[in-house]
Amino acid sequence: MIELQTRVVGHVEQFRTIGGAIVIVTHAEPIRAALMHYLSLPLDEFQSVAIDPGSVSTILLEGSRGIVSRLNGEVTV
16 A cells, blocks of 8 residues: 555656646545545555545645645535
8 A cells, every 4th residue: 555655646746846726537545545645644544534436535735735625525624
């Protein structure tokens, strides 16, 4: 899981230079791995982050930070 998280976060971080809204569609595990990184949750809490089919999660890349503003279709910020 750490390798998946490293790859996914690396790809997400590449979007910092593009700006604007970007949509990424993938399976639950890569989404969960990215969200856990930006929420600073340890990977052993993997099952605590729900990702429903067709749900929307949002990560705002502001400055050097990544902020989870929507988790599994629910607004968190």
